[in-house]
Amino acid sequence: MSDAPVVDDGPTPATPAGARGFLARHRGRVDRVVDALVVVAFTGWALLLGLGADSMFWLHEVVDPQRVLVMQLASFVLTLAGAVALLWRRRRPVAVAAAMAGLGVASLGLTGATNGFELGLALALYAVAVTGRTRAVWATAVGGVLALLVAAWAFPLPLTVAAKMLGVDRADADAFARVTGTGPTGFLTSPSWYVTAGPVLVLTLVAVAAGALVHARRQRVAALAEAARARAEEQAQRTRLAQASERAQIAREMHDVVAHSISVMVALGGGASAAFDFAPDRARAALDELVDTGRAALGDMRRILGVLHDDDTDDRAPGTGQGTGQGPGQGTGQGTGQGTGAPLEPQPGSLDMTRLVDRARTAGLPVRTSGLAVTGLEGLDPAVQLAVYRIVQESLTNTLRHAPGTTDVHVDVRRRADAVEVVVTDAGGSAATTPSPGGQRGVVGMSERAAVFGGTVEAGPYGEGWRVRALLPWHEGDA
Known part of the structure; x- marks a missing residue:
């Protein structure tokens, strides 16, 4: 023995x-x-x-x-x-x-x-x-x-x-x-x-x-x-996969933002060149605008690289091709799309909050709006506009899925001196309906989008319903 x-x-x-x-x-x-x-x-x-x-x-x-x-x-x-x-x-x-x-x-x-x-x-x-x-x-x-x-x-x-x-x-x-x-x-x-x-x-x-x-x-x-x-x-692995998928989509969308800025720069450069001889003041103004647009595009490019930077290989999911599709639509919730080359909408310059809200109402949500959700997102940096749009879109999608039959949904987008605040609240689902189970991918996606700008997202119970509050640091000079 x-x-x-x-x-x-x-x-x-x-x-x-x-x-x-x-x-x-x-x-x-x-x-x-x-x-x-x-x-x-x-x-x-x-x-x-x-x-x-x-x-x-x-x-x-x-x-x-x-x-x-x-x-x-x-x-x-x-x-x-x-x-x-x-x-x-x-x-x-x-x-x-x-x-x-x-x-x-x-x-x-x-x-x-x-x-x-x-x-x-x-x-x-x-x-x-x-x-x-x-x-x-x-x-x-x-x-x-x-x-x-x-x-x-x-x-x-x-x-x-x-x-x-x-x-x-x-x-x-x-x-x-x-x-x-x-x-x-x-x-x-x-x-x-x-x-x-x-x-x-x-x-x-x-x-x-x-x-x-x-x-x-x-x-x-x-x-x-x-x-x-x-x-x-297993839960951590699912979260990492969701983060990688969301980061890949964010990078693709911000790539479109940068491409839009570069197109504007090309147009401004061509206009300045054409007006250089007969309207130097207009040419100088176009060149100034070109510099500002280039600076904004450079900032957006840095954000893309920050999203894709691989500091921790365990926090990435190589080869993932999933991305969240459209939000509340005609009777449908959130979808998924495969591949990295699928067209993503809305494209920069077509972020219509009114249309997004109308689609949610058509799907059955009693949505009320205030702040920039009514007046529009013009004047914000295009990347910030896209982040705000997606956060609102995802919040409405989650409300449609997890609080069916709710009696009130309020979307409020406010521009502060140093940040943009997005608040989406609902009154809770009807007792006669059964909410669908969720996998937290929506919250992960919104958090990833806010993190690109150094912001935060808070999501949790609020009264009898649910509230999502996102804060995106942004200054007037960033536009």
Whole structure:
């Protein structure tokens, strides 16, 4: 038999809160306290039986008083050895169990009783059972129990001590013979046999059963923890795929924004060249406008590179080709499209918020608008316009999917001094309708779009309904 790894009697940390969380945070200290209590319990019980046997059972009536002192000294020394062995119960449970069986055999030979080593053997066998090594558990248990029972049968002193514990001494020959039995077979059925066999067998079975239950519980907790970790990893992977898909679409749309700006630059450059001779002031103004447009296009290009920059390869999904399609439409919610070359709408310059809201109303949403959602997004940077449009579009799509039958939807787009604020709220779905389950891709997409500009998106319950609030940092000079 080989020894098992370190054995652990403390509770497995399954939750970060409550009593289990406290024990998990102070695991080493709790283990030391448990070990100390085990050693104290064994030592107290062994010393009580070993040193107090004479006063409890008057052993000096059947054993020479001088020998009683030797028995007490032997019991004291063996108890100290057992206490030291139990300190290694976690690290060497099989070796400690074997040591306890050996010390128990020595105690039977020198003192006529196990004197607490039946408890010491049970504590060691519990540690072996906790490791889950079935063969080692039963081999150690059977070997230890057989060693103690054979010693109780083979040594003469255990017969005398057991008989005296039952209230019979050698002076009453007939009663002594009945208690101790005659011959090997008679002793196996005598009451004195069970003085040793009973405690040893009962404590051994209880210890092995308790250790096996603790091991099974820890296996179950470990399986649950692994399943939770797998679910969390799966969710994280889905989130990464959604982020990669959304970033790819954002990059494609911003590419269209940059292409639009470059087209304007080409037109401005051609106009300035044509007017250079006969209208230099107009040519200079066109060139200034060209510089401003180029600067804005450069900023948009930096944002594209920021979206696609691969700082963490685990946060990207190579080869993904999905992208969210159109928002609320005629009776349909959100769609998906494959491929990277599919045309994306709306294109820069055609961001019609009124048309988007009308389509949502046609789909059944009672939409109210305020702010730029009414007056239009003109004057904002094209990339900001596109982000605002998509956030509103996704919010209305989510409302259509998750709050069917809502009585009110409010879309508010405000231009601040340093940011653009988008707020979309709904009054909650009707109790008679069942919302469709979502995968959080819409929130992920809106967050990614806001993050391009260093902004944030807050989405969560608001009264009886839901609110999406996006804040996109932007200054007048960015236009």
